[in-house]
Amino acid sequence: MFQIEKSHTHTSIEVQRAAASETGAEIVAFSRDNVLNMLTELVESMEVVCSRNVFAQLSTQEIQEAVTSWYELAYTSLRSIQDILRHLPTGSAPAGPAARKKVDAGALGMTEREYQLATLLAHSMSLKDIAHYWGVSEKTVRNHLANVSRKLNCQDRVQIVLYALRAGWVELES
Structure with a gap:
């Protein structure tokens, strides 16, 4: 039926x-x-x-x-x-590495800002620096941080950075 x-x-x-x-x-x-x-x-x-x-x-x-x-x-x-x-x-633009990384983050239910936050944390930026960079309050960044932590099931910023590295969202600089 x-x-x-x-x-x-x-x-x-x-x-x-x-x-x-x-x-x-x-x-x-x-x-x-x-x-x-x-x-x-x-x-x-x-x-x-x-x-x-x-x-x-x-x-x-x-x-x-x-x-x-x-x-x-x-x-x-x-x-x-x-x-x-x-x-x-x-090699195509819509399917390049950056697009695939964002798709992976999107599959986790992450917004563009949350994905950016994870990558900026992995680049050693503080919450204060990120707030200044985005032109928002530090409280707003903390709200995004809480969302990222929940969506990635991470307890702290170190785990978020490790997740971003393992997922290939960022690479270690030599």
Whole structure:
């Protein structure tokens, strides 16, 4: 009743084929549309079920199958996004190292400012220096620091710096 087509393998092959012949921007556009279509299908099917109170009319097994289909579609969408990132040419502007690092930070739910904060801390800037650099109060920087700590599951600034180094957001200077 709620079977959603599983096309991860097909999508992966399409991404690989596009990566061999297209620019990074074209791959992103192609793949973005593909993933958006899958996610739209997921949301629409969930809205139909919830708006019609269909769950009241379904058996436990049918409900489990529907939830499993939604989960599989969401998982397939995430795998497609990973395929997109893996197959983008490294030399292209949208898929260069800096863009991939920001995508990695974005996947963690970090904002641009939070990503910047982690990299500035890794470059030995104090909170006061960062506040001056951004033109904001030190309290604002501390709020960003709290968000970064929570999102990266780090207890202090040293752990944030280590995380940034391990993630490749910054490199050690010789």
